[in-house]
Amino acid sequence: MSRADLPIALSIGEPAGIGPEIIAKAWERLGAELPFFVIGDARHIDGPVETISHPSEAHRAVHRGVPVLTRDFGPPRRPGEAQAAHAAHVIAAIRDGVALVMQGEAAALTTAPIHKKALKDGAGFSFPGHTEYLAHLAGVDDVVMMLACPDLRVVPATIHIPLADVPAALTRDHLTRVIRITHAALQSQGYGNPRIAVAGLNPHAGEGGAIGREEIETIIPVLGDLRAEGLALAGPLPADTMFHAGARKGYDVAICMYHDQALVPIKTIDFAGGVNVTLGLPFVRTSPDHGTAFDIAGLGRADPTSLIAALRMAREMAV
Numbered sequence: 001m002s003r004a005d006l007p008i009a010l011s012i013g014e015p016a017g018i019g020p021e022i023i024a025k026a027w028e029r030l031g032a033e034l035p036f037f038v039i040g041d042a043r044h045i046d047g048p049v050e051t052i053s054h055p056s057e058a059h060r061a062v063h064r065g066v067p068v069l070t071r072d073f074g075p076p077r078r079p080g081e082a083q084a085a086h087a088a089h090v091i092a093a094i095r096d097g098v099a100l101v102m103q104g105e106a107a108a109l110t111t112a113p114i115h116k117k118a119l120k121d122g123a124g125f126s127f128p129g130h131t132e133y134l135a136h137l138a139g140v141d142d143v144v145m146m147l148a149c150p151d152l153r154v155v156p157a158t159i160h161i162p163l164a165d166v167p168a169a170l171t172r173d174h175l176t177r178v179i180r181i182t183h184a185a186l187q188s189q190g191y192g193n194p195r196i197a198v199a200g201l202n203p204h205a206g207e208g209g210a211i212g213r214e215e216i217e218t219i220i221p222v223l224g225d226l227r228a229e230g231l232a233l234a235g236p237l238p239a240d241t242m243f244h245a246g247a248r249k250g251y252d253v254a255i256c257m258y259h260d261q262a263l264v265p266i267k268t269i270d271f272a273g274g275v276n277v278t279l280g281l282p283f284v285r286t287s288p289d290h291g292t293a294f295d296i297a298g299l300g301r302a303d304p305t306s307l308i309a310a311l312r313m314a315r316e317m318a319v
């Protein structure tokens with residue numbers, strides 16, 4: 001079976017969140033059109049399930065229910081209330097998903113949202129998110145988080161760190177690696193020489209050094225070196241004016257300096273349709289752009305659109 005024909009592995013994420021509900025809703029919408037299987041506790045899914053013992057059974061099982069490679073998470077799920085006893089299983093489901101993709105048993109990995117603090121408190125999870133954990137599992141040093149919707153792609157150059165630590169983390173080496181990985185990923189997705197817009201860190205992109213010096217000392221030199229190699233780079237641009245509809249036409253991806261600089265515009269433009277994709281891994285990984293939404297877990301109000309978009313993107317990329 002070619003990679004494109006394999007099912008997508010979907011780690012269940014935090015059982016107390018909306019993951020089990022949006023997974024069932026995604027299966028209702030996608031059915032056999034896009035076979036996936038869940039790695040998690042079958043009792044947690046809010047809909048019909050078919051337990052399977054191997055990913056290859058997913059294609060048949062998907063006609064009858066959500067295919068689940070099931071593992072016993074222990075105590076029953078309580079929506080909105082993470083349980084310490086589940087944490088190690090949530091982490092193991094991600095780890096198993098990576099193993100299955102790397103062994104060629106699944107086409108790609110899609111991850112349902114985790115609650116980072118619940119994993120830290122419950123199982124001593126030392127990674128700030130999937131992105132960093134997946135890099136660790138895959139044995140790669142540098143990965144890049146990209147969020148994509150039909151109208152925008154954004155990359156935060158720094159991810160899950162306190163705002164106060166951002167300037168020190170933005171070294172020339174780091175920024176260069178982020179831009180290179182992004183450039184290579186877009187090239188592999190069919191962009192000849194992708195147009196990359198780079199935000200400044202400070203208001204007005206530093207205003208020539210009057211409002212901060214990171215642009216002069218870090219960003220401008222990096223862009224100069226990479227332009228000399230032929231990369232199509234614009235910037236550093238003032239972040240407040242680079243995301244309106246007209247400005248977005250000028251680039252294929254925006255590199256931002258920190259998490260919220262990147263994620264606020266995309267979640268504002270298309271919260272339902274945004275997809276988080278990890279660049280730089282030796283396999284495809286996508287995820288919905290939202291989190292565990294404890295405030296609505298178990299109420300039947302969760303929107304599966306972003307998970308469906310994440311599964312579709314995984315399918316498209318896994319060829």
Ligand SMILES: NC(=O)C1=CN([C@@H]2O[C@H](COP(=O)(O)OP(=O)(O)OC[C@H]3O[C@@H](n4cnc5c(N)ncnc54)[C@H](O)[C@@H]3O)[C@@H](O)[C@H]2O)C=CC1
Pocket residue numbers: 018022112113114115116117130276287288289290291292293294295296301302303304305306
């Ligand atoms: N890929 C992942 O695993 C992600 C995990 N998280 C984690 O999720 C937890 C909660 O994070 P928050 O900042 O509260 O963000 P959140 O995305 O879970 O919730 C923010 C707001 O959006 C609503 N919302 C989110 N997804 C929705 C959906 N599909 N349908 C309808 N409404 C939805 C929620 O009800 C809430 O009001 C944190 O632990 C965070 O780290 C956050 C983002 C991604």
Ligand SMILES: NCC(=O)COP(=O)(O)O
Pocket residue numbers: 128129130131132263276287289
């Ligand atoms: N805000 C994005 C986010 O937290 C997702 O992170 P990750 O778990 O995909 O690394």
